[in-house]
Amino acid sequence: MEKLKLKFLANLGFVYYLSLIIGTLVLLALAGLAMFGSDQIRLSGMRTILYMVAFAGALIASLVKTLIVKMPEPQGFELTEANAPKLWRLIEEIRNKIDFPPMERIIITHELGASVVEYYSYGVFGKLKRYMFVGMPLIMALSEEELMAVLAHECSHLSKAHSNSYFKLYRAKLIWSEVYHNYTEKSRRQNFLITSFLFRYVPAINNALFKYSRENEFEADRMAASITSPEALSSALFRLILLNHYLSSDFWPKINLLSRTEANAPMDVYSRMYRALQQSVGLEVQAKFIEFLSKEVSLPYATHPTYLQRIENLGVVMPVSLENTSDRNILKADDHPLIQSMSAQWKQLVSEKWKENHAEWQQNVNKLNILKKEAKNSTVNLTDPDKFEHYIHLTEAIEGHQSAFELAHSNLKSDPDNIDSRFHYGRLLLESGDEQGTDILKSVISDEPKYTLLCNNLLMSHAFTKGLKEEAFQYYQHARDFARSFSEVNEERSYIRDTDRFISHDLPNEAVARVIRALKATGVLKAYLVLRVFEYAPEIPEYLLAVQLKKDASKSDYLAVRKAILDEISPCWHIFIVSLGKKTLKVEYNFQQIADSRIM
Structure with missing residues (x-):
């Protein structure tokens, strides 16, 4: 029975397209018979038939064209x-x-x-x-x-x-994914009958492949x-x-x-x-x-x-x-x-x-040598933020962490009020595991708003690696509150767009397993988890969880889902929850193209 289901699903795309073509021809034939079967055929009737023939021809041509990839x-x-x-x-x-x-x-x-x-x-x-x-x-x-x-x-x-049967279904996925991609990329006018079917059909194939993929691998192992x-x-x-x-x-x-x-x-x-x-x-x-x-x-x-x-x-x-x-x-x-x-x-x-890469590296080495010579002759102004930023990044990339640290320390000693030197000195201390860097970066935040996101992100990551989740959450909150003071950030994060970019989540399997257990307890039937990429304030990432709940789900059910995943991942990340349904077919299709996005 299962094999029959897989075969049916693998061939469903061909059956659907063939049905549309045959259905169009049948309707055209019936309309023609109705017209020619009457005692009188007026000019307006002939025009109607011609319009119907043109429409049917265009539809059939569109259907066939999408299949030729x-x-x-x-x-x-x-x-x-x-x-x-x-x-x-x-x-x-x-x-x-x-x-x-x-x-x-x-x-x-x-x-x-x-x-x-x-x-x-x-x-x-x-x-x-x-x-x-x-x-x-x-x-x-x-x-x-x-x-x-x-x-x-x-x-x-x-x-x-x-x-x-599994591999035939996998072949169908390759074919119909290419059909969908080719059609949506090249067709200016998209036919609802085609797009609505493909939005449903390709995810249905993926769901079936997920279901049988493990047994398929086990069977291949045994044969090998x-x-x-x-x-x-x-x-x-x-x-x-x-x-x-x-x-x-x-x-x-x-x-x-x-x-x-x-x-x-x-x-x-x-x-x-x-x-x-x-x-x-x-x-x-x-x-x-x-x-x-x-x-x-x-x-x-x-x-x-x-x-x-x-x-x-x-x-x-x-x-x-x-x-x-x-x-x-x-x-x-x-x-x-x-x-x-x-x-x-x-x-x-x-x-x-x-x-x-070779030319770029040699060019950077030459730039660093020039900056060193200028610094030695006091012809370069290291209080210039852009000049110093360039100098220290080149030093760190070419000569390493220790050389960059010595440069930041030396510049800070000669100019204690230089905020850029203080930031890099604190950053390099923190990256080497010296807790003194924490206090320095906190002082940078209070003195220079432009470093708020960078400093809080560094402090959050440091606290998180040490297992200080509550402290990490505070740094994250500070960064998020600062970012939300800008209208561009709020606008970009206010809702989901078809043009949004998503990447694979970065959670280890152990954390995902805990998330799955928590979601099951809240009645979630299906779920995808991805990371959303932003143009503004990219230092503050956002997990996006797309879920399908039971039909009678209430607002309290969605709040329970949010709480469950926040508790299981860490207190450091904001969660944007999307409800899967007829209005989000394209969102689900896009998620399925991302590795490891399907978790339930």
Whole structure:
């Protein structure tokens, strides 16, 4: 029964459009029969028929036009049997074992991951194409067996042996989301019959995908484990979590820092990554991640299960440590042709931005040297707020926190009344953990209103990290009261607009889980949580909670929702609550495009 529901939902868009076209033609035919069936056909009747034909033609053309969408062709380095024969044969072996249909192309990407997609060339028309995306870091990080397990997991989503109703629904989401985007972006006059349907249909697909996504992942895991081993998939998943952290927090930041001293991007970035990934991860680091993963909180609308849930589904336990896989990697060497080709492509992709960053850094170094020389010769006026602001920010960015602190301290000693020096001196003290910075920033607030938002925001963050929630709330209140004295701030925050910008909320899973429990107790049926971005006073963010309550909900129910979420998040943030319904379909559609926004 559930499979039938998914199939119906996946095909509902086609059925709706076809019904509109057939319905329009039937009405036109009936009107024509009525006209021509009468004894006399007057000129006005002929005009009416012509108008109806024109209207019907325009409607049908509009319907068909919205369905013809050129789907974007995947970009990237194409894997062939010639440039990586062993990897090609591995994928072919997987394809044969799990009855996976032929692929249009296999694309090597720069991400630490893999995926498969399928869609028609022109929205709902054209050839059905399938693509596999395999990340170069993924290929280099895993042993051959681990790589096979991960790729088998992805391929199983489209396997004939797999329950692929979910993936057909996912394909429908890709198609109809593109149809909606193309229609709303390019059509000046929008047809109510089309927009009202798409506003409801795409969110309905998303809701169904949320409901079945976890079981779909579990099923893919079991199929992947059946052609390799549960242990291989478990260790691969754990290794990817570790390496994702390493690449984002260590490897790529160090590579990006090279743009300061080197005019051109390195030609061997993936050779460097290969060598780095073959090093064993320290046992202490592994132990920290094992502890983190064992406590990871699962949220009801997360698209993927937690690592612990996945290995429990496989019937294995969490590994105590990971073995070094350097001798079992499919590429075997850091000078493999695929590594060289991807390094060359990466350099080409980042070359322009790299040169811009290098030129900007060198320009800032030159500016700082000039300012230093002027300061030494007393030809620069450090009491000028703009000049000093520029000087201290350049010093902090190029020479570090300590040099900036010494500059602020020196300038404050020579000019104790300089409010800008006092602000930066207090800021740098606070950022280094010195509580003296708190008193200095408070004095800055009382002497110079322009620093009110910045100082209160710094003090609030500092108090919050120390667990002083009530104190943090007071700083937030001061900042908010100050901001609300400006009409632009009040106007921007007074109501929700279609043009408002939202981003993913920044709450940890533990906090979201508490929010969900609190919302359930108030009778909330569905909820989205996002952060709202502002042009005025961006230092004071705002959570936006969109909820669907029971039909007979009262004002007291909404107040209970507000209190519940304020108590669970922290006392520091304002909550704007939106009621979901027919008038907020576009708002809900926009929220669904934001990662991790759906919490209930």
